[in-house]
Amino acid sequence: MFCAPSDLAKLSYEQLAELSGEIRDFIVDSVAKNSGHLGSNLGAVELTLALHRVFESPRDAILWDTGHQSYVHKIVTGRRGGFANLRQAGGISGYPSREESVHDFIENSHASTVLSYAYGLAVARDQNPHPDHRHIVAVIGDGSLTGGMAYEALNNLGHSKRRVIIVLNDNGRSYAPTISNVTSPKNLNTAPSALDETGELPRPQDKITKLLSRALTDIRLNPVYVRRQRKLEKFLYELPVVGPQAERGIEAFKAGIREFLQPTAFFEALGVRYIGPIDGHDQKSLEHALRSASQRVEEGPLVIHVITQKGRGYPPAEDDDEKNLHDAPVFDPVTGPPKSVPTGYTQAFADSIIKIAEQDSRIV
Template sequence: MRILDIKNPGQIRQLSMPQLETLAGDIRSFLIQSLSRTGGHLSSNLGIVELTLALHYVFESPRDKLIFDVGHQSYVHKILTGRAPEFGTLRQRHGLSGFQKREESEHDPWEAGHSSTSLSAAMGMAVARDLQKQEGEVIAVIGDGALTGGMAMEALNNIGARKEKLIIVYNDNDMSISPNHAGFKNHLTSLRSSRTYRTVKRDVKAGLEPSPVLLNSLSTIRDVLRDNLVDGGLFHEFGLDYLGPVDGHNLPELIRTLETAREHKGPVVVHVRTRKGLGFAPAQQDKTGQWHGVPPFDPVTGKFRSSSCPGEESWSMIIADTLSRLARSDHRITAITPAMANGSKLLQFAARFPDRFFDCGIAEEHAVTAAGGMAAGG
C-alpha cells in the first residue's frame, strides 16, 4: 500500500501482518524524508509507528475517539487518516498542524500541544457517550513525560473513582523532551507483565462461572496474582486495571493486547514500551532531546540545515541571553521550565545560576502556579 493512497484508516484493516509490518517501515521512511525538508517532531513519531498502526487496526476512528498526549506524537495518526499528501505543509501557515486539530479532520476529537490533558478529555468524552447512550471506545495515548503532569494525576483519580469504560495507553519510552523529573517515574518503568493475571481471569470467566463457590475462590487467587505480578502501586491504587508491559514494536502482540483492552469493562491501562527515534540512528541514539523537535536536516548525514540567515539568532536565544544578563544584576530573577530547558535555550542559564533554575518536568500547571508563589514571595 502506498502511503499517499491512504484515505482512511479502514484501509489498513484489510492488510495482512507482513503487509502491516512493511507499511510501518514505509511510514518511518516517509517521516524521515518529509521532516528532513520541513522540520517537525521526529523522534516521538518514529517511536509510535507500530502502536498507531495497531490502534487504527483494532479501533474504528472516528467512531472510536483517539486522543494523543503530547499532541505532537500524532503524525502517524495523520498519515493513516488521509493527510500524508499535506505533509509538505507541516507547521506552515495555512498548512498541516503539528498537533491534532479538530477543524483539520473528523479523526481529531481533541486538540492540545502540551500537555497532560488527554485523560481529563477522555473521561469527559466517555461520560458524554454514556449519557447520550452512544457507542464507541475512547482511547487516550499518553507519554511517560505527559503522565508526570499534575492534571494527569487528577484525572487518574477521577477515572478510577467513576469507572467509565475507557482505555489509557501509557506510551513509555523512558524519555520525554528532556530527562523526566518525577518521583514515581522510576516505579512506573519497573511494572511487570500481567500475562498470568489475564490468563487466570480468562480461564475463570470462561470455564468456572457455573460454580459460584469455586469462582469466588479462584477470583481471590486471581486478585493475589494481580497484586503481586501486576502494578501494586500507582495504577492499582487509582483503581485501574492494567495490561502489560507490551513491546511497542511487536504488531501482533500490540493488536492482541488492544483487543483485550477493548473487551474490558471499565477503565484499563495498557503499558506499551517503545523506543524513541527508532529507524533513524541519530534520533535513536539521542539522549539530550536534540532530535525531539528538529529543523530541516540531511537525512543521509543527520546534519541540521540552517534555516536562519547568517548571524541571525532565534527568539528563544535572544530571550534566554537577555534573561541571563538581567539575572546577573538582579538576584530576584528565577527561571522555571516544564521539561523544555533545551528547547527554550535555558541550559546556559541553568549552568550559570543553578540555584535559581527549576525544571519541574512537564507539569505546566504546577510550573505556572509555582512561579506565582515565587513572585508572591518576592
C-alpha cells in the same frame, strides 16, 4: 500509502512491517523539508497502526496527548498530501485539528490534558439512554504522566469506572529523560547485556520481577482466565458463612502481588487496571493487548503500558542522546540535523537572565 484506516485490516504482518518502514521514511523526508516533531512520531508507528486496526475510527475516538505524536495517525486517515507543507500556511497542522478530519476529536498541544478529555467524552457518551459501545482510547506519554492534571483524571476515571482505554506510550523521554516510577527501559529490543542501565550488575530479584510481571500480563490477557476468575469470585461469595472471608483473602493476596509489581500497584490503587509492559514495536503483541482491553473495558478503565523507542528507525535520531530529535529544524535527511545549531531566542533569553541574576540579588 493509505486513504482510510479500514485499508490496514487487509494487510499481513509482513506488509505492515514494510509499511512501517515506508511511513518512517516519509515522516523523515517531510520533517526534513519543513521542520517538525520527529523522534516521538518515529517511535509511535507500530502503535498507531495497531490502534487503527483494532479500533474503528472515527466511530471509536482515538485521542493523542500533546498532539505532536499524531503524524502517523494523520497519514493513515487520508492526510498524506498535506505533509508537503507540514506546519506551513495552507498545509497540515502539526497537531490534531477537527477542521482537518473527523478522525480528530480534540485540538491540543499542552501535555497532561488527554485523560481529562477522555473522561469528559466518556461522561457524555454514557448520558445516552441507549447502550453505546463506542470506545474511547487516550494515548499519553510518560512525560505527560508527570502532570497533576493527568493524575486528577486518572482518579476520576478509576472512581467512576468509566469505560476508557489508556495507552501509556513510554519512551523514557519527554523533552529530556523522564524521572518516574512508571518509566521502563526505552527499548525492549536492545541486545541483552550483563550490565543494567546504571552500569551495575542486575539484581536477581529484578529479573524475577520482570518475568513474573510478564507472566501475569499473559494470564490477564487470556479471556479464559477472566471468565474463570469471575465464576470463582461468584462461587466464593455465595458460600455460606466463609464466602465473604474467602473472597477477601483472595483480594488481599492479589493486593500483595500488586504491591510487589510496580507500576501495577500505582494504577490499580487509583482503580485503573494495568496491563504491561508491552513491546511497542511488536505489532502482534500490541494488537493482542488492545483487543483484550477492548473486551474488558466494560468493567472499567484500563491502562496498557507500551514501551517504545523515540527516533526508531532513523539513526541520527536514535543516536541523539539528548532529545532523540524531538523537534527538528529543516535538515538534510541523509546526514541528519547539524550537531550544533544557532542559539534560539529562548536560550538566549535564559542565558541573559542568569547572567543578570548573578549580578543582582533582587532577581529571583
